[in-house]
Amino acid sequence: ILFTGFRTNDTHAGPSNLRLGLDNWIYATVGYAGFDGVVGGKRHRFGQGVFRFKPDGSELEFLGSTSNNTWGLGLGETGEIFYSTANGEHSSYLAIPNRYFESVRGLLGKGTIRMADYSKFHPITAIRQVDFHDGFTAAAGHAIYSARQFPKSYWNRIALVAEPTGHLVAMCLLDKQGSNFVTHDRFNLLASSDEWTAPIAAEVGPDGAVWVLDWYNYIVQHNPTPPGFATGKGAAYVTPLRDKKHGRIYRIINETTKAPAVVNLDAATPAQLVTALKNDNMFWRLQAQRRLVDRGKLDVVPALAELASNAGLDASGENLPAIHALHTMNGLGAFAKADVKTRQLLHNNLKHASAGVRCAALAVLPRTEESVKALLAAEVLKDREPLVRRTALLALSEMPPSKEAGATVHALLMVPDNDKDRWIPLAATSAAARHDTGYLAAALTANGRRQPAGGNSTSRLTPAVRQVLRIVAEHYARGDARASLDALLVRLKDANPANADALLEGLAAGWPKGNSPKLDESSRDALVALMPRLGANGQLHLATLAGRWGLAPRFEKALAGLRKTLLAIVADEKRSEKERIESAQRLAQMQPDRAVLESLLSEVSPKASPALSSGILDAAGQATSPELARLLVERWNQFTPRVRLQAGTILLRRPEWSTALLDAMD
Numbered sequence: 001i002l003f004t005g006f007r008t009n010d011t012h013a014g015p016s017n018l019r020l021g022l023d024n025w026i027y028a029t030v031g032y033a034g035f036d037g038v039v040g041g042k043r044h045r046f047g048q049g050v051f052r053f054k055p056d057g058s059e060l061e062f063l064g065s066t067s068n069n070t071w072g073l074g075l076g077e078t079g080e081i082f083y084s085t086a087n088g089e090h091s092s093y094l095a096i097p098n099r100y101f102e103s104v105r106g107l108l109g110k111g112t113i114r115m116a117d118y119s120k121f122h123p124i125t126a127i128r129q130v131d132f133h134d135g136f137t138a139a140a141g142h143a144i145y146s147a148r149q150f151p152k153s154y155w156n157r158i159a160l161v162a163e164p165t166g167h168l169v170a171m172c173l174l175d176k177q178g179s180n181f182v183t184h185d186r187f188n189l190l191a192s193s194d195e196w197t198a199p200i201a202a203e204v205g206p207d208g209a210v211w212v213l214d215w216y217n218y219i220v221q222h223n224p225t226p227p228g229f230a231t232g233k234g235a236a237y238v239t240p241l242r243d244k245k246h247g248r249i250y251r252i253i254n255e256t257t258k259a260p261a262v263v264n265l266d267a268a269t270p271a272q273l274v275t276a277l278k279n280d281n282m283f284w285r286l287q288a289q290r291r292l293v294d295r296g297k298l299d300v301v302p303a304l305a306e307l308a309s310n311a312g313l314d315a316s317g318e319n320l321p322a323i324h325a326l327h328t329m330n331g332l333g334a335f336a337k338a339d340v341k342t343r344q345l346l347h348n349n350l351k352h353a354s355a356g357v358r359c360a361a362l363a364v365l366p367r368t369e370e371s372v373k374a375l376l377a378a379e380v381l382k383d384r385e386p387l388v389r390r391t392a393l394l395a396l397s398e399m400p401p402s403k404e405a406g407a408t409v410h411a412l413l414m415v416p417d418n419d420k421d422r423w424i425p426l427a428a429t430s431a432a433a434r435h436d437t438g439y440l441a442a443a444l445t446a447n448g449r450r451q452p453a454g455g456n457s458t459s460r461l462t463p464a465v466r467q468v469l470r471i472v473a474e475h476y477a478r479g480d481a482r483a484s485l486d487a488l489l490v491r492l493k494d495a496n497p498a499n500a501d502a503l504l505e506g507l508a509a510g511w512p513k514g515n516s517p518k519l520d521e522s523s524r525d526a527l528v529a530l531m532p533r534l535g536a537n538g539q540l541h542l543a544t545l546a547g548r549w550g551l552a553p554r555f556e557k558a559l560a561g562l563r564k565t566l567l568a569i570v571a572d573e574k575r576s577e578k579e580r581i582e583s584a585q586r587l588a589q590m591q592p593d594r595a596v597l598e599s600l601l602s603e604v605s606p607k608a609s610p611a612l613s614s615g616i617l618d619a620a621g622q623a624t625s626p627e628l629a630r631l632l633v634e635r636w637n638q639f640t641p642r643v644r645l646q647a648g649t650i651l652l653r654r655p656e657w658s659t660a661l662l663d664a665m666d
Helices: 098-102 270-276 282-295 298-308 320-331 340-349 355-364 369-377 386-396 403-413 424-434 436-445 463-478 482-494 497-510 521-533 536-548 552-571 577-588 594-601 610-620 627-634 641-651 655-665
Strands: 015-020 026-030 035-039 042-046 049-053 060-065 070-075 081-085 092-094 112-114 140-144 158-163 168-177 180-191 199-204 210-214 248-252
Touching: 015 070, 015 282, 026 070, 042 060, 049 070, 060 098, 070 158, 081 140, 098 424, 158 180, 158 199, 158 210, 168 199, 180 199, 180 248, 270 282, 270 298, 282 298, 282 320, 298 320, 298 340, 320 340, 320 355, 340 355, 340 369, 355 386, 369 386, 369 403, 386 403, 386 424, 403 424, 403 436, 403 463, 424 436, 424 463, 436 463, 436 482, 436 497, 463 497, 482 521, 497 521, 497 536, 521 536, 521 552, 536 552, 536 577, 552 577, 552 594, 577 594, 577 610, 594 610, 594 627, 610 641, 627 641, 627 655, 641 655
Parallel strands: 070 140, 140 199
Antiparallel strands: 015 026, 026 049, 035 042, 049 060, 070 081, 081 092, 092 112, 140 158, 158 168, 168 180, 199 210, 210 248
16 A cells, blocks of 8 residues: 545545656546545645656645546646546646645646537437536546557547446547647547447557447446435445446457557566657557666666657657657656766757657756756747747746746746746746746836737736736745845836836735835835836835835825825716725725725715715725724714615624724614
């Protein structure tokens, strides 16, 4: 037993789909039963999703959450991770593992996404379902066709999803869009008119054929328990129509292609195992890789290096043997203390013609300062392939901090194709947070203009780029930022106001209370000079920081002007209700005194719309002043019944406010 922790209260919600990955870890899925156990001395608790563990059971990592019971997993030939869930999400993608989000302080990210652009399937006989009718409600498996016995249109592009309630095996066509994937309906590989047929897995076999496991059961769904039936062990309802003794296995072959030669690695020599990495079936390449890594001897490294140095491309546009050779060398520890020749091999492969090889080189590149320099020198953040750029960003996020790397990440985000990509901004967030000092300095130095490949630029800071800047600033504020803070703040004086606003918002969100830094006079002057250049939001964020840093008196004049402007907007009936409520919210965050609160509450009247009254009152309720309770009590008789209910809820939020309410009731 490697480890324990899988719950068995519901047997159709447990672990499944164990398979070896290119990185020499074992990948698997688990349903809503989840996991709660200790692996390698570390406690892990997670629900449904995708995870991986080392073959010796020494380490486990939860990679990403899924939406419901997860019964399918597919690994592409270049290492991409795909999966299926039972209900309504039969084809999905894991683009960024959780660890990259967890490395950014204050960030809650999600690296999984539904790929399928359709939800219905195509049965050819009667079906029985309890939910998600006429669609995938028991999707199982998501194997990628990774051999060459089928036509080229299948190679690393067709995913096989079994659906026992539909009596079929569906085909999904993988369509790469930037660094993301979408899957399209390609009908069925297999469908049966026999209502007992219940495929639960379809995998690529050692002969390149598709092997289908048929549960062959008239009642294949686990639950819910229908009226008149009992719930048995593992939460499955009891019925005599479940056959637990008989099943079927089918093999689907392509008769127009010659059958591949029989392979047997049981007695293979090390040289023969290296040769097997050239097999056109991923099944055998992984088998050979596993045996070489398990053997644990470095005598095969020269042969592996020769294989990895092959610059050619196969019919699919990749070099799959080189990919496996790199991961095998990494599994053997060849890169941990690599000599000059081995390091040069890795650096050369950062420029390989195969995008998959470039990604593999990035994956196994040691997380060292030398690797940062090699990655930047190879210009992989400008790679023509979005998947390579995303992989490079994630690799950078695990390497030692570098100002040059941070500036390069910022430059990457200034290219429109990158900030429009589904995953690159998220990967860039992780990389920028790792190299936060360099990234933030570059963002404040930039003039805000974005330069695409064609040379045309735009002055607008896009939402995606602004979001990265804000998150990285918050991450920076939550860490040990004091040493470099002065150098950063001085740049604010001449910074683009939009960039400065995003930075200040992040700093205000992350800077801990009661932790005032000792700022140089030049930094304080830069903040004062910045205030009039900012919009209302930016001024509010700066005011928040000034309060936490003990600098509030320096900004009092500017803040008085801001309060006056915001109060005018709240009282302006020509403004939209949204603008008026947002201005009230900003005022509430500025530690309003009694006069400001009186002005706000004067807009809460029977003449105002319910939405406006509710919005302004809710905004006032965000203030912490004890004056608010007194003012609400004083104005109680002027409120409508609906507003009184809301005001009462606000007064109950704080003990001292509740006391004011009770005193008024006496």
